[in-house]
Amino acid sequence: MSLDLGNTALQIDKMALLLKSRQGDRASRLQDALRSVDAFDAGEYERKRQASISLHWPVPEMLDSPQETYGAPPIPEDFCVVAADGSHIDVDRHTPARCFLVNIGISALTYGSRPDANLFSRPRLYATDDELALRDPLASYNEQSIEGAVLGAKRMVDEAFALVEAVRDTPPDTPTLALMDGSLIMLGLVGQGFRDFVVRELVEEGFVQALDQFRELTRTRTVAAASYISLPRSAEVVNALRLTLCPYDEPDCPRYCGTIPAGVRPCDAGAMGLMDREVFLELLEPGERSAVFSSSSGLVRDHYQGHDIHFYYIHAGNEIGRVEVPSWVTEDEGLLSLTHSLIVDQCRRGPGYPIALMESHEQAVVTGSDRRYFAELVEGALSDNQIPVYASEKSFSKRVRWL
Numbered sequence: 001m002s003l004d005l006g007n008t009a010l011q012i013d014k015m016a017l018l019l020k021s022r023q024g025d026r027a028s029r030l031q032d033a034l035r036s037v038d039a040f041d042a043g044e045y046e047r048k049r050q051a052s053i054s055l056h057w058p059v060p061e062m063l064d065s066p067q068e069t070y071g072a073p074p075i076p077e078d079f080c081v082v083a084a085d086g087s088h089i090d091v092d093r094h095t096p097a098r099c100f101l102v103n104i105g106i107s108a109l110t111y112g113s114r115p116d117a118n119l120f121s122r123p124r125l126y127a128t129d130d131e132l133a134l135r136d137p138l139a140s141y142n143e144q145s146i147e148g149a150v151l152g153a154k155r156m157v158d159e160a161f162a163l164v165e166a167v168r169d170t171p172p173d174t175p176t177l178a179l180m181d182g183s184l185i186m187l188g189l190v191g192q193g194f195r196d197f198v199v200r201e202l203v204e205e206g207f208v209q210a211l212d213q214f215r216e217l218t219r220t221r222t223v224a225a226a227s228y229i230s231l232p233r234s235a236e237v238v239n240a241l242r243l244t245l246c247p248y249d250e251p252d253c254p255r256y257c258g259t260i261p262a263g264v265r266p267c268d269a270g271a272m273g274l275m276d277r278e279v280f281l282e283l284l285e286p287g288e289r290s291a292v293f294s295s296s297s298g299l300v301r302d303h304y305q306g307h308d309i310h311f312y313y314i315h316a317g318n319e320i321g322r323v324e325v326p327s328w329v330t331e332d333e334g335l336l337s338l339t340h341s342l343i344v345d346q347c348r349r350g351p352g353y354p355i356a357l358m359e360s361h362e363q364a365v366v367t368g369s370d371r372r373y374f375a376e377l378v379e380g381a382l383s384d385n386q387i388p389v390y391a392s393e394k395s396f397s398k399r400v401r402w403l
Contacts, residue, residue, distance in 0.1 A: 026273065033271055033279055036241040037067050048243055053252040059243050060236045063310065063330070064291030072287040072344040073337040078112030080176040081342055083356035084163035086155045087366045089374055091132070091147040097378050099127040100146065102155050104162040105363025107356045108170060118169075121363040122162060136197040144198045149188040153202045156186060160210035163225075164217075172221045177342040178214060180227040181357050184309050184324040185297050203303040211307045215328050224335040225326055228343060228354055232313075232322035237276045237293060242267035276313060277320040284315035287344050289323070292330050314343060318352030 042065050049059055089101040103123045110116040126132060126146070134150070136142035146154055159180060167178050186207060189199055214225040245267045248256055257265045263272060280290055290313040300309050308327035313320050323343060329335045346354035366374075382388075 029269075029271065029274060030278055030282070032269060033238065033241055033274055034282055036244060036271070037279065037283065040066055040241070040244060045240060045244055048246065048249075048251060051250045052243070053250055054254055055239075055243070055251060056253040057239045057242070058236055058296045059239045060296055060311075061294035062240060062291070063294055066237055066240070066291055066293075067283070068291040069284055069288045070290075070340070072289070073341045075341045075345050076112070076175045076338075078110075078114070078174050079338075079342060080108060080110045080170045080174050081179060081346055081354070081356040082106070082108045082163060082166045082170060082176060083179040083181070083354065083360040084159045084166065085181045085357060085360040085364045086159045086162075087364045088151060088155050089366060089371055090151055091145070092375075095375055095378060096382055097127065098132060099125060099378070100132070100151060101125050101366075101374065102151075102158050103364050103366055104155075104159055105360040105365070106162060106166045107359035107363065108166055109356050109359070110170070110174065112174075114171075117359075119359055119363055124158065134198050134201050136195070138197070142195065142197065144194065149192055150194070150198065150202070152188045153186050154206075156182075156188075157202060157206035157210065160207055161213075164210055164213045167214075167217060167223060175222040175338055176224070177338060178223060178225045179343075179346075179354060179356055180225075181361065182227060182229060184227045184326070185295060185300055190297070190299055199299075199303060203299070204305060208303070208305050208307060211304075211326055215307075215326070218328070218332075218335070222334070222338070224329050224338045226329065226339045226343070227324045228357060229322040229324070230353055231319060232275070232277055234276050234311075234322060235274065236295070236311075237290075237313075238271050238274045238279060240293075242271045245269060245271065276322070280313040280315070280320050284313065284320065286315050286317050289314045289340050292336070294327070295324075312340075314340065316344065316347040316352055318347075321347075 042062055045062060049061070052059075084104060084106055086102060086104045088103065091098060091100045101123060103121055105121045106119070108116075108118040131146075133143045133145050135144075144150060163178050163180060167176055170176050186203055189202065211225070214223065217223045243251060247266050257267075262268065284290060292310050292312045295309045295311060297309065300307075306327075309324055310327055310330045311322055311324045314323055321343075323339060325336070325339055329339060343354060346356055349355045350358050
């Protein structure tokens with residue numbers, strides 16, 4: 001039976017009424033949060049952050065005061081924006097061969113006196129035993145199949161290295177922004193309980209090596225690496241405001257508030273349930289960015305080998321976006337300004353979203369028909385080589401309608 005749309009519609013109407021009833025309370029809490037921003041004391045916040053014993057939510061290091069805003073610098077006369085995005089076909093146990101495909105889309109857009117555009121994709125099939133699993137070099141019997149969240153992280157590593165190679169092909173005398181979609185923090189690995197060798201190979205020997213190569217490029221050319229997150233759901237800055245509301249000198253959530261219901265804790269007033277983008281929509285004008293903040297991610301602290309991840313919010317015209325950069329970008333005012341000015345410019349050229357990322361996504365996307373054709377190609381290649389083709393009955397049933 002298909003989805004009962006009538007029953008579903010009734011539940012959606014109830015949800016809408018519930019959300020409407022909460023709008024007034026949310027607006028009031030937003031105004032309280034803005035007052036907390038105005039009263040923010042950076043010194044007192046840092047003292048509390050350092051004194052914190054245990055917090056139930058992550059708080060960033062505030063490299064500047066949250067009420068600070070910065071207008072977009074002018075763009076260079078000549079510049080490049082290179083973006084990478086990816087998609088994949090995961091391992092499917094219902095198909096006759098164990099393999100997966102990663103497709104990386106690249107767009108390299110050059111503006112100014114020598115305008116140019118280079119759009120392409122690079123599909124890569126992984127099919128050997130060594131390619132389908134990560135193995136612990138200290139214990140060969142420990143292995144992790146590359147599928148699901150691990151494949152998502154593997155794809156992120158491939159995107160980063162493909163972006164490095166594409167940047168190397170740009171004119172060395174032209175300021176260049178290297179742009180990725182989503183977070184620079186490998187969030188798919190957080191809280192999943194993966195063993196150390198998995199994180200080590202994907203992060204320390206994978207993504208971090210790409211960041212090293214980006215930083216090395218800055219020695220001979222003007223290159224800034226960044227990522228853009230559309231409609232971010234982060235609340236790290238809001239969490240910082242919660243910390244300023246904590247009445248205890250040494251904040252310890254389990255000790256002081258572990259038994260207090262959500263909504264009545266001292267830090268809930270004017271902060272609970274809000275997202276950073278809601279606050280910065282009130283603080284920023286189109287084209288402006290916020291102050292820079294430093295992520296408190298434990299994954300970054302333990303495995304990024306000195307590449308701290310900083311972030312700021314930007315008013316892209318139609319939305320508040322989150323921009324993440326390695327710490328060495330924020331340490332160079334010219335590189336930081338380059339990320340700001342070029343991302344604003346990219347959003348203006350696109351429908352409120354960086355056009356280079358749009359183009360790289362178009363190159364990377366794998367459609368439903370692509371996936372079906374991929375499965376047929378695998379089956380055909382096996383059959384041509386006289387390899388027995390086995391597929392599950394479930395896979396067959398999805399292709400044939402019996403009634």
